[in-house]
Amino acid sequence: MRVVKLQKIKDERLLLKNLQNLRIAYMLQTIGIIGILGYVFITKGLDGMRKNPLWFVFILTTVVSAFLSMNISVEYESRKRSSKQSFLISLVVLTLISTIIGILTSFTEGFTAMNGVFIAGIVFLCGVVPISYVYYLRKKIDNQAD
Amino acid sequence: MRNNLKVARIQANLTQQQLAEKVGVTRQTISLIEKGKYNPTLKLCLEICYALNKTLDEIFWVEK
Structure with a gap:
């Protein structure tokens, strides 16, 4: 058996x-x-x-x-810019987007300026996590290159 | 992928089961490699070569 x-x-x-x-x-x-x-x-x-x-x-x-x-x-991906440069560009774009969203929110009826800052903060935080993660991954790959 | 595993295994006087136990895989995997139906990792190829006392060239090299 x-x-x-x-x-x-x-x-x-x-x-x-x-x-x-x-x-x-x-x-x-x-x-x-x-x-x-x-x-x-x-x-x-x-x-x-x-x-x-x-x-x-x-x-x-x-x-x-x-x-x-x-x-x-x-x-x-094939990159022309350095990781740091792309990271900074993404950060600037994200800051712009969240600022615009924040301003628009605070000017909307029924919302205060505090709400605007709050929403902008959330948008910024949600964006900063993946951007930093991609930066971390790119850095890791750059270090593996040589 | 064609290879000379079957010939080398018979020369070493081993059954598929015995070779499988030596390299730590199942008999079916050895059978599929011999038939060319499974593409083994380089690690497994090396294990097989060590078990049969052959080089990678002798067992797995095929002319283009």
């Missing part, structure tokens, strides 16, 4: 296959989440959808996968 032992997979071919299987499972799961959210959106509207905890899971996985794919696109 043959004894089947369950042990940690070391075979590289099976590890690869396992990853491919996970990809299929992830795809199905995402389709399921989108389906459920779509259903809630139709029955309960936008607010109902956003109150659903699945919405949080969906946003979180989207953000995580976006950050992980930055890792790949940074390696693929």
Whole structure:
């Protein structure tokens, strides 16, 4: 009689296959989440959808996968400017955008100047995180070059 | 990918199972490499060469 032992997979071919299987499972799961959210959106509207905890899971996985794919696109890009230069340009553009949004908000009826500063701050923070991450990745790749 | 793994393994007097155990993979993986249906990593190629006392050239080199 043959004894089947369950042990940690070391075979590289099976590890690869396992990853491919996970990809299929992830795809199905995402389709399921989108389906459920779509259903809630139709029955309960936008607010109902956003109150659903699945919405949080969906946003979180989207953000995580976006950050992980930055890792790949940074390696693929051909750059003319130095990392520091691109970082500074992005920062200046982001500051401009958040300032404009802040000014527009504070001049909108029903909002105070404090609201404007608050919104601008949030926009700036949301932008500064990915920009710094891309800068960090580019720096890492620059250091690997030689 | 074509290779000379089958010949080298038989010369070393090993079965697929024995070679698989030596390099730490499953028998199916060895079988697929011999048939040219699986593209092994360089690491696994080296492990196979060490197990069979051959060089990479002897087992995996194919003329273009």
